[in-house]
Amino acid sequence: MSGKTQVRLIDENGLRHDGRRFDELRPIRMQVGVLANATGSALVEYGKTKVLAAVYGPREPFQKYMVLPDRAILRVRYHMAPFSTTERKNPAPSRREIELSKVIREALEDIVLLAEYPRTVIDIFIEVLQADGGTRVAGVTAASLALADAGIPMKGLVAGVAVGKINGVLVLDLDEVEDSMGEADMPIAGAPDLGLITLFQLNGVLTEEEVEKGLSMAWSAIEKIVSMEKEVLRSKFEAVGEEA
Amino acid sequence: MARELHGSIVVPGERLGSKVEGKHPYTLDMGGVKVATVIGLLSRRDDKNVFINLKGVYMPEVGHIVIGLVESIAITSWQVDINSPYQAVLPAHDFLGRPFNPATDDLSRYLKPGDYIKAKIVLFDKTRNPVLSVQGDGLGRIVSGFIVDVSPSKIPRVIGRKRSMVNMIEEKTGCTLFPAVNGRVHIECPNRELEMIVIMALKLIEAEAHTVGLTERVAKFIEEERARRGV
Numbered sequence: 001m002s003g004k005t006q007v008r009l010i011d012e013n014g015l016r017h018d019g020r021r022f023d024e025l026r027p028i029r030m031q032v033g034v035l036a037n038a039t040g041s042a043l044v045e046y047g048k049t050k051v052l053a054a055v056y057g058p059r060e061p062f063q064k065y066m067v068l069p070d071r072a073i074l075r076v077r078y079h080m081a082p083f084s085t086t087e088r089k090n091p092a093p094s095r096r097e098i099e100l101s102k103v104i105r106e107a108l109e110d111i112v113l114l115a116e117y118p119r120t121v122i123d124i125f126i127e128v129l130q131a132d133g134g135t136r137v138a139g140v141t142a143a144s145l146a147l148a149d150a151g152i153p154m155k156g157l158v159a160g161v162a163v164g165k166i167n168g169v170l171v172l173d174l175d176e177v178e179d180s181m182g183e184a185d186m187p188i189a190g191a192p193d194l195g196l197i198t199l200f201q202l203n204g205v206l207t208e209e210e211v212e213k214g215l216s217m218a219w220s221a222i223e224k225i226v227s228m229e230k231e232v233l234r235s236k237f238e239a240v241g242e243e244a
Numbered sequence: 245m246a247r248e249l250h251g252s253i254v255v256p257g258e259r260l261g262s263k264v265e266g267k268h269p270y271t272l273d274m275g276g277v278k279v280a281t282v283i284g285l286l287s288r289r290d291d292k293n294v295f296i297n298l299k300g301v302y303m304p305e306v307g308h309i310v311i312g313l314v315e316s317i318a319i320t321s322w323q324v325d326i327n328s329p330y331q332a333v334l335p336a337h338d339f340l341g342r343p344f345n346p347a348t349d350d351l352s353r354y355l356k357p358g359d360y361i362k363a364k365i366v367l368f369d370k371t372r373n374p375v376l377s378v379q380g381d382g383l384g385r386i387v388s389g390f391i392v393d394v395s396p397s398k399i400p401r402v403i404g405r406k407r408s409m410v411n412m413i414e415e416k417t418g419c420t421l422f423p424a425v426n427g428r429v430h431i432e433c434p435n436r437e438l439e440m441i442v443i444m445a446l447k448l449i450e451a452e453a454h455t456v457g458l459t460e461r462v463a464k465f466i467e468e469e470r471a472r473r474g475v
Contacts, residue, residue, distance in 0.1 A: 118370045119330070148256050148282070148299075149283075150299070151299025151300045152282075152301065153269045153270060153272075153300075155257060155279070157257050191257065193279075226257075234253045237253045238249065
């Protein structure tokens with residue numbers, strides 16, 4: 001038995017199974033500076049998806065042979081906690097996790113000013129605490145916030161969101177049910193301040209028009225998420241003395 | 245109520261305008277417009293728009309006096325953590341002030357892991373690790389007092405304009421403070437209670453570095469703490 005029940009993904013009113021419109025994000029929550037031992041950290045929630053990111057460095061790596069003479073190395077580890085899914089997830093890094101670590105690294109590499117810290121390494125640990133779809137894009141958002149919290153110079157903030165297709169309709173920010181039962185999933189990340197798309201993947205089949213429309217939906221959502229990131233970072237400093 | 249700020253908080257990627265003064269790499273010139281690369285404060289000082297970074301990593305510079313933590317002993321030098329991405333090296337001949345023979349001299353007799361030193365950076369570029377020297381006034385092993393870690397970007401606020409903050413804390417507590425650019429402050433106090441008050445004052449400065457009226461608030465805090473503790 002798969003454990004999954006048949007869910008109506010879109011009802012007669014055009015609402016999704018959780019009551020959202022097709023272009024509506026899940027409730028997003030962000031927090032920075034959640035880990036005292038990390039140089040920078042962030043906790044990001046996209047609905048029930050919860051992702052923690054911790055940044056360490058720039059620092060000299062233990063394996064000195066791996067350093068680059070002209071820039072820092074960005075190391076990203078995306079990992080799903082064994083308790084993040086309904087059935088226990090094997091804690092060993094899977095093929096999927098290794099691939100996602102690579103694409104998240106590539107989504108951030110062009111944004112961080114790595115040339116300022118040659119011969120060093122910047123480590124980003126992304127731990128998925130609870131998975132309900134969109135973990136890689138929530139991971140990119142969390143990593144971007146954690147980098148800003150760590151004070152590592154970057155050209156702009158990055159955020160990610162997924163667009164998918166269910167019952168022939170393009171929808172924003174898929175959750176686990178929509179992701180597993182839908183027809184396509186297109187995770188996108190970008191830096192609106194720079195006009196850069198830094199991650200673009202597609203699982204499934206979409207027409208050229210659907211890709212264009214999906215990209216436009218994702219971009220508006222990314223702009224919204226980046227403004228939330230800015231607000232969270234700002235409020236940490238603006239709120240000083242509020243408790244007094 | 246939230247404190248009044250010295251300017252507006254800016255986050256990475258935000259445009260600062262074309263005529264803004266700011267340190268590299270915390271501002272970036274993108275097509276003639278300066279952009280913030282870290283969280284900072286955009287404020288107006290002496291008729292100029294200035295960007296002050298509130299976050300950042302300490303980068304060594306030749307001539308800086310730093311407080312280092314001895315991490316390990318090599319054959320002819322000590323490896324020293326100076327709170328930067330690069331580990332510093334203190335050559336044994338520099339510390340001893342004489343020629344050094346690793347076959348006869350035991351370096352652990354002079355400096356052990358865990359010891360703090362005050363040293364000057366005499367050599368550094370990004371291709372090689374910083375080299376330290378303790379030849380100079382007030383440099384060498386720190387034998388008494390306490391070291392407090394503060395974010396390196398907040399050290400200018402710990403010092404204050406024309407040392408106003410340091411002077412005020414020293415006057416009000418009778419302690420001596422040495423804030424090093426790498427984010428470590430060496431404090432020496434007449435007693436443990438005063439030491440605790442100075443540590444708390446430094447943490448207050450670190451948390452509220454970007455707010456208006458900080459010197460007065462820290463002075464009031466020290467007075468209240470002294471009265472409360474009866475010292």
